Amino acid sequence: MLDLRAGDAVEISGVVLTARDAAHQRLIETLDRGEVLPVDLAGQVIYYVGPAPARPGAVIGSAGPTTSGRMDRYAPALHAAGLRGTIGKGYRSDVVRQALVEHCGVYFAAVGGSGALLAKRIVSAEVIAYPDLGTEAIWRLQLDRFPAIVVNDAYGADLYSTAKGEYRRDG
Amino acid sequence: MREIDISTVTEAVQRLCLEANYVAAPDVRKAFELAAEREVSPLGKQVLTQLLENMRVAEVERVPMCQDTGTVVIFADIGQDLHFSGGLFSDAVNEGVRRAYTGGYLRSSIVDRPVGKRTNTRDNTPAVLHLHLVDGDQLTMTMLAKGGGAENMSQMRMLTPGDGLDGVLNFVVETVERAGPNACPPVIVGVGIGGTFDSVGTLAKQALTREIGSEHDDPQIQEIEGELIQRINNLGIGPHGFGGRITALAVHVEIAPTHIASLPVAVNLQCGPAARLRRVTI
Numbered sequence: 001m002l003d004l005r006a007g008d009a010v011e012i013s014g015v016v017l018t019a020r021d022a023a024h025q026r027l028i029e030t031l032d033r034g035e036v037l038p039v040d041l042a043g044q045v046i047y048y049v050g051p052a053p054a055r056p057g058a059v060i061g062s063a064g065p066t067t068s069g070r071m072d073r074y075a076p077a078l079h080a081a082g083l084r085g086t087i088g089k090g091y092r093s094d095v096v097r098q099a100l101v102e103h104c105g106v107y108f109a110a111v112g113g114s115g116a117l118l119a120k121r122i123v124s125a126e127v128i129a130y131p132d133l134g135t136e137a138i139w140r141l142q143l144d145r146f147p148a149i150v151v152n153d154a155y156g157a158d159l160y161s162t163a164k165g166e167y168r169r170d171g
Numbered sequence: 172m173r174e175i176d177i178s179t180v181t182e183a184v185q186r187l188c189l190e191a192n193y194v195a196a197p198d199v200r201k202a203f204e205l206a207a208e209r210e211v212s213p214l215g216k217q218v219l220t221q222l223l224e225n226m227r228v229a230e231v232e233r234v235p236m237c238q239d240t241g242t243v244v245i246f247a248d249i250g251q252d253l254h255f256s257g258g259l260f261s262d263a264v265n266e267g268v269r270r271a272y273t274g275g276y277l278r279s280s281i282v283d284r285p286v287g288k289r290t291n292t293r294d295n296t297p298a299v300l301h302l303h304l305v306d307g308d309q310l311t312m313t314m315l316a317k318g319g320g321a322e323n324m325s326q327m328r329m330l331t332p333g334d335g336l337d338g339v340l341n342f343v344v345e346t347v348e349r350a351g352p353n354a355c356p357p358v359i360v361g362v363g364i365g366g367t368f369d370s371v372g373t374l375a376k377q378a379l380t381r382e383i384g385s386e387h388d389d390p391q392i393q394e395i396e397g398e399l400i401q402r403i404n405n406l407g408i409g410p411h412g413f414g415g416r417i418t419a420l421a422v423h424v425e426i427a428p429t430h431i432a433s434l435p436v437a438v439n440l441q442c443g444p445a446a447r448l449r450r451v452t453i
Contacts, residue, residue: 050239090351091353135280
């Protein structure tokens with residue numbers, strides 16, 4: 001994670017977990033009660049996605065990123081519990097960016113609205129927690145060369161603000 | 172008086188939902204091709220190319236372009252000389268949504284209540300319906316599959332007459348800037364000005380149903396749209412917020428008469444990559 005810098009284009013291969021709004025709420029409630037999480041977050045990456053149903057024979061349906069900002073209120077506690085990275089789209093709060101610096105974490109953006117294409121880079125998918133949540137369950141995904149861009153790195157840099165500054169014109 | 176069986180409505184809605192999610196509309200595709208030519212930022216160009224490739228894959232494989240297959244919003248223009256037989260219009264629409272979303276591998280994204288348990292209805296119903304009575308004996312349905320990301324970044328404000336046109340323009344530009352990468356740019360910006368608190372939001376959504384880049388017939392509105400797209404594309408946000416000159420594909424403004432004390436404005440954002448709109452007349 002320390003080798004990655006904001007603006008880097010990467011291809012991610014390996015295992016990630018999925019979680020979005022409803023699963024995050026349950027994870028945090030579990031932590032607040034002092035109980036053990038149903039998944040081990042140590043060294044893990046969470047992909048913010050709620051996939052579409054798979055056609056017969058397909059691994060998964062369309063699976064692009066959802067807006068990360070809705071998970072900002074939960075992310076620092078999960079980073080403190082061992083989470084190293086997240087994949088989503090859109091702005092992160094100052095608090096989350098600070099948590100990335102503290103825990104040597106990275107926030108990646110995948111291209112929103114390209115879920116059909118991104119699904120082709122997911123080679124296996126299984127629900128491992130909260131199956132009653134359907135698309136919002138926690139899935140274990142195996143990624144193969146999944147394209148993403150580093151937006152926030154472990155040094156506090158933010159691609160969204162620097163990129164905007166570069167192309168901004170007055171008037 | 173013309174009579175049609177309500178099952179015709181169900182079948183039409185089912186087809187609209189499937190096609191809108193699987194196949195990019197010609198105006199959307201064309202707008203992306205133009206944007207990919209014009210974008211000067213290398214990363215921005217790469218994003219636009221990736222999104223065009225995504226449209227191709229979705230169409231060939233008959234899978235949704237985006238996993239967020241949206242809330243179904245339908246504007247129905249119903250001829251006054253048309254009679255529906257065999258059931259309720261709204262039931263027929265929801266049955267069409269149900270068949271498309273459960274049978275077409277589309278994601279169900281609707282929860283039954285906004286606060287509390289938020290249980291998924293598992294068939295993406297109910298749809299949001301806007302009914303209008305018009306002349307004649309035909310039914311025209313304009314359907315949007317509206318994703319949550321861009322919808323969440325939309326805003327409305329009750330400005331007052333003293334805020335004037337400048338106040339309106341600033342509010343629109345600020346809304347797009349605040350939305351930034353969250354709304355999946357390049358976006359289509361629907362703006363409603365005038366009417367009342369409740370109607371201005373619908374007006375903004377209606378503005379999104381115009382063909383991308385189509386010219387407004389009111390010269391003053393044309394001028395406003397031109398100024399807005401220039402200011403928005405000067406923000407530098409670019410495709411997916413990675414920097415660039417194409418932040419919006421189009422700005423569509425619609426106006427309505429309003430109260431002497433009022434100047435309501437609503438900005439409804441539509442993600443460009445999965446701008447799903449279809450229209451049918453039966």
